[in-house]
Structures are given as structure tokens and as C-alpha cells.
Amino acid sequence: MATLDQKWSALPVPYAMELPDRVRKERYYDGGFYELEAEALWPRVWQMACRLEEIPQPRDFVEYEFLDQSIVLLRTDDMEVRAFQNACRHRGVRVIEGRGTCEHGFVCPFHGWCYGVDGKNSFVPRKKTFAEHNVQPGDIDLVPVRCEVWGGCAWINLDDGAPPLRESLEPAASILDAWKVESLRTEWWYASRLPVNWKLAIEAFVESYHVVQTHPQLVIPTRYGLRDSGPFDSRAFVEADIGYLRTMSEGMAGMVHANDVRIAEGLRDIELPGEADQAMATWNRTLNDAVTRWHRDRGDDMPDLNDLEARGLNLEFFQCFPHSFVLPMYSSATAYRFRPLAPEETLMEIWSLTRYPEGEEPERPAQPEVWECDDPRWPPIPTQDFSNLPRQQRGLHAKGFEYMRLSAGLEGHIANFQRTIDGYLSGLPHERLLPALRAVNVYPFDKPITDLGF
Ligand code: FES
Ligand SMILES: [Fe+2]
Structure with a gap:
């Protein structure tokens, strides 16, 4: 990563990102850094x-x-x-x-x-x-x-000089418009108090590097491009994919909505081509089509999932800098929001959003009770993520630990996110920050480090 050493210079902020793939530990607990965020970041962002x-x-x-x-x-x-x-x-x-x-x-x-x-x-x-x-x-x-x-x-x-909302959320805004996120409604809403810095909490959710170790149940060959050796078995493939959807549905309490899982289960006897790539493509297209039709038939405002796919917009994870996320999957979506409560305390909210026929939307959703992160009511997937976080926050304080070392190939989103924060903290004007927002507000997983222009 020789070019990474030379290309970027640190902005004049304490504990700056001197190298884009190293994050100083003080950024996650130093009181002065937290104060600077309160002054120079939060009042300037949407x-x-x-x-x-x-x-x-x-x-x-x-x-x-x-x-x-x-x-x-x-x-x-x-x-x-x-x-x-x-x-x-x-x-x-x-x-x-x-x-x-x-x-x-x-x-x-x-x-x-x-x-x-x-x-x-x-x-x-x-x-x-x-x-x-x-x-x-x-x-x-x-x-x-x-x-x-x-x-x-x-x-x-709070900043009258900031660019309009839409401009600040691109390219996520246009892609999420194609997903018709505006017609999603809250099905449930949970909140958790996490004993960690708000950036640490966010960073637990923006890379897939942790999936194999933290969420072994999500490592399903069909979804990770891995293939078992041996001849392709389309029955086994369909069962594995339905298993994945069920795990996402139950493990996240609805990241894939139960309605969509049922639709997939209804397709399990489908005849698929014998060749693996064709079989996967056919399954994918058929499932997208069935989910689209089921929801449209009952009167939901539902995007055409195959059309999204054809336009390359079927991405599933978006940050809206700094603290909101939308994760659409099939008919529904999950959303997150992370708010700092103290240098080492964060309020994380999770919404499960889905579609309803017009006039059948639920009432005003109840505001969530705030659960501790080890509350047994959390579904399995967030429980796994939360189990690492307090350990990580405590680990950062170790005398012998100075900075996180990021994988430039897999954890680039964290580098882009942290460097965008430095852009705000050093008081860069909004027009110089906009390109950085564009780099952060895209599909974050496994993104390389990007030149933000500062
Ligand atoms: S009326 Fe006195 S503080 Fe509001
Ligand atoms: Fe995770």
C-alpha cells in the first residue's frame, strides 16, 4: 500500500487520520475529540x-x-x-x-x-x-x-449553509428512491444502549470481513459465491438459499420479511436448469418476480425487483452520513440510527420496515424501550455484533494498542468515513465535503479506500 502513505496528508485535527488505513484509538474515547465532533460535525450535517x-x-x-x-x-x-x-x-x-x-x-x-x-x-x-x-x-x-x-x-x-438534503445523501438517495423506501412503514422498532463510541458502533456494521467469524450461520455458499466441489445440485442450492433467507429473517427478526420467506418456500419445487450459473440466475429472477407480484397483488407500492437488478440498483446496504443506514432486502428493509450519548456510550435504534396496502398501515409506532446490549430479547444476529463491541471499546484502552489497522481492500469504508469526519472537524467548506459524502453514502461493504479530494 505504498501509495496510501504518500497520497493523503493528515488534516489539522487531533488524532487525525495520518494514514488512511490506520485509526488512532483516541478518536473513540478522547473527551476533546468528542467535544470537537459536537462543535464541528453534528451541527453541520443532515x-x-x-x-x-x-x-x-x-x-x-x-x-x-x-x-x-x-x-x-x-x-x-x-x-x-x-x-x-x-x-x-x-x-x-x-x-x-x-x-x-x-x-x-x-x-x-x-x-x-x-x-x-x-x-x-x-x-x-x-x-x-x-x-x-x-x-x-x-x-x-x-x-x-x-x-x-x-x-x-x-x-x-442546524447549518443554514449546508447543501440541500438530497444532494447530501446521493448516491444513496437515488438508489433508495428506486427501492421506493418512502412507502415503507415501521413494523417494529428497537433501541439499545451500547457502551461504546458511536463510530465504533457504526463500524461494526459496514464491512463483511467479520461475517465468517462473528456470524458463521450466515456463511452460506450460494450467497458468498463459494461453491461446494462436486456436481451442481439445484435442489440443495434452493434449500440452502431458502435457509439463508430464513436465517436473515429470524436472526434479524425480519431483515428478510417473513412474507418474502414464505414466497420463497412456495417456489421450492421449481425446475431449474442443470448448469449452476443458469440455475442461480433463474432462481433469483423467479423469486424476485414472485415477491414483486405478491406485494403488488395485495396493493403494496412495490418496486420491480428484477428491474432494480437489471439497472444494477439491487444493493442492500446504505449509509446516510453520518448516523443513519437503510438496508433494503426484497420487499422490506431494516434501518439503523446511531446517536452519541457520551464519548463511550451510543444509542442504537433498529427499525424493521415493510410495505402495507394503502389504508392498512399500522398506527403511530410505539417509541422503543431502551434495552442493554446483552438483553436476551435481541435477535441472534445483533446479539452477535453486540457481543464484540464492549470488548473492543475496552481493548482500545490497552497501553500497548495505538491504532486500528484497516484492510485497505475490505475495510476501506471505515477509512472513508473517518476521513470524512476529519474533513468536518478541520472546518472544510461544504463544497469540498460533498464529494466525500458521495464516497461514504454508497454501498459500503468491502469498498476500497477512496480519494476524497482532501
Ligand atoms: S414561560 Fe418562562 S421559561 Fe417558558
Ligand atoms: Fe454483523
């Missing part, structure tokens, strides 16, 4: 703040917290979404907590200042007792926050 089904009706609102910030997201009467900083303009009390529905706007619980659904101050009790400069019209309205809607979610950004 953050998935809520799923739209959390605020399904006009005047529904929900609170989104990150670090020490709290944002109110509110569904307007014309079904747009608006966001405000959650701080009363009088003495700073958070105007809302959690979520709810407001008929007439918000009333601060402390002294009763009132705000309309447009965030404008509508009443100050005993207003005449204030000097005029403290109750100037306009100056006592809730502070608006940039908010845009995409992919079934509302996103916020």
Missing part, C-alpha cells in the same frame, strides 16, 4: 430526526435529541414538517418532551408563554411587565431549524 409515521396527523409532534440539543418536529396542517429548537424564548425551558399532538400550539409549562403551530409567539402573560427590547415581535418566536423530508423520514440540519 440528521434523520424522525420517521414520518411518528407524526402521521396534522399537529402531531415529536422531540429529536442529539447531544445537548433538542428539536421539535411538527406536522403542519398541509402535511409538511416543520422543526424548531426546543427552548422557550423566555427562560429556556424545553417547551415539549417526547411526543404528542397539539391542538393549538405549545404552552411553556413554566410561566405559560404560548407558541402557535407556526412557532410564532402568540401570548406572553403580563407582557407589559417586560421592557420592550425583551419582547420584540419576531424575536420571541421559537427558533426555526432547517428541515426536509425524504425517504419516509424528516431530517434536520
Whole structure:
């Protein structure tokens, strides 16, 4: 990797990525580094703040917290979404907590200042007792926050100078649009408190290098391009593939939706060509077609999976920098979000998303109880991932350990992700950061280290 040594120079940030394939351990626990992220990264990025089904009706609102910030997201009467900083303009009390529905706007619980659904101050009790400069019209309205809607979610950004949401999410946005992710709805939603840095948590999910050791049940020859030696047995192939789908479905509690597994099981007696490549292609096409048809027949807004495949868009794992992920598979998807709670503590949420015929969507999803990462209620696959994480965070503190050494071929996504963070921390302008976002917001698995232009 001689060229890696020379091509990139470190940006002026503490514990910088001096070599793109080495990550200094302090980035995962140093308090100063965490503070710098709080100052220079989080207020400048688009953050998935809520799923739209959390605020399904006009005047529904929900609170989104990150670090020490709290944002109110509110569904307007014309079904747009608006966001405000959650701080009363009088003495700073958070105007809302959690979520709810407001008929007439918000009333601060402390002294009763009132705000309309447009965030404008509508009443100050005993207003005449204030000097005029403290109750100037306009100056006592809730502070608006940039908010845009995409992919079934509302996103916020505290930086008015950041590029629009869509531009910041490409190329993931266009591919996920082809997957029709906007018509997915929450089937369940779990949350976990992980005793690790938020980047460490993310990095456990963006490479497939760990699969063989951590998830041996997922190593299925048909899916990994490996072949058993000997003549091709199409029956055994179909059974192995159905087994894989079932493992993904049960192990992740629905990463492949149970409906799709049943559809695959219904095809198990299919006649396949005797030649291996043709048989696999035929199976794949037939299954895609059956899943597409089943969902369309019952009235779901469902993409044509074979069309996605033909257009090369059937990728299954996307990061939306910095902290959201969407993993579409067949009719459904899983989504993740990782929020820092402290230098060595992260809130990870997992959604299982699927499609419903119009009018049959479930109610507003219940907010998840936060489970510890060793809670026995976690399905097997996240349990396996979580079992490594606290050990890794503790291991990083070892005196003799200085930096992670990444496989430039398999763990390039981690390098690109960390170097993009350095781009923010060193204060690069948005136009220089955009190409880095493009490099991160693509299919992350086994991606090589990319030249981000800085
Ligand atoms: S702090 Fe809100 S009314 Fe006083
Ligand atoms: Fe994993």
C-alpha cells in the first residue's frame, strides 16, 4: 500500500487520520475529540430526526435529541414538517418532551408563554411587565431549524449553509428512491444502549470481513459465491438459499420479511436448469418476480425487483452520513440510527420496515424501550455484533494498542468515513465535503479506500 502513505496528508485535527488505513484509538474515547465532533460535525450535517409515521396527523409532534440539543418536529396542517429548537424564548425551558399532538400550539409549562403551530409567539402573560427590547415581535418566536423530508423520514440540519438534503445523501438517495423506501412503514422498532463510541458502533456494521467469524450461520455458499466441489445440485442450492433467507429473517427478526420467506418456500419445487450459473440466475429472477407480484397483488407500492437488478440498483446496504443506514432486502428493509450519548456510550435504534396496502398501515409506532446490549430479547444476529463491541471499546484502552489497522481492500469504508469526519472537524467548506459524502453514502461493504479530494 505504498501509495496510501504518500497520497493523503493528515488534516489539522487531533488524532487525525495520518494514514488512511490506520485509526488512532483516541478518536473513540478522547473527551476533546468528542467535544470537537459536537462543535464541528453534528451541527453541520443532515440528521434523520424522525420517521414520518411518528407524526402521521396534522399537529402531531415529536422531540429529536442529539447531544445537548433538542428539536421539535411538527406536522403542519398541509402535511409538511416543520422543526424548531426546543427552548422557550423566555427562560429556556424545553417547551415539549417526547411526543404528542397539539391542538393549538405549545404552552411553556413554566410561566405559560404560548407558541402557535407556526412557532410564532402568540401570548406572553403580563407582557407589559417586560421592557420592550425583551419582547420584540419576531424575536420571541421559537427558533426555526432547517428541515426536509425524504425517504419516509424528516431530517434536520442546524447549518443554514449546508447543501440541500438530497444532494447530501446521493448516491444513496437515488438508489433508495428506486427501492421506493418512502412507502415503507415501521413494523417494529428497537433501541439499545451500547457502551461504546458511536463510530465504533457504526463500524461494526459496514464491512463483511467479520461475517465468517462473528456470524458463521450466515456463511452460506450460494450467497458468498463459494461453491461446494462436486456436481451442481439445484435442489440443495434452493434449500440452502431458502435457509439463508430464513436465517436473515429470524436472526434479524425480519431483515428478510417473513412474507418474502414464505414466497420463497412456495417456489421450492421449481425446475431449474442443470448448469449452476443458469440455475442461480433463474432462481433469483423467479423469486424476485414472485415477491414483486405478491406485494403488488395485495396493493403494496412495490418496486420491480428484477428491474432494480437489471439497472444494477439491487444493493442492500446504505449509509446516510453520518448516523443513519437503510438496508433494503426484497420487499422490506431494516434501518439503523446511531446517536452519541457520551464519548463511550451510543444509542442504537433498529427499525424493521415493510410495505402495507394503502389504508392498512399500522398506527403511530410505539417509541422503543431502551434495552442493554446483552438483553436476551435481541435477535441472534445483533446479539452477535453486540457481543464484540464492549470488548473492543475496552481493548482500545490497552497501553500497548495505538491504532486500528484497516484492510485497505475490505475495510476501506471505515477509512472513508473517518476521513470524512476529519474533513468536518478541520472546518472544510461544504463544497469540498460533498464529494466525500458521495464516497461514504454508497454501498459500503468491502469498498476500497477512496480519494476524497482532501
Ligand atoms: S421559561 Fe417558558 S414561560 Fe418562562
Ligand atoms: Fe454483523
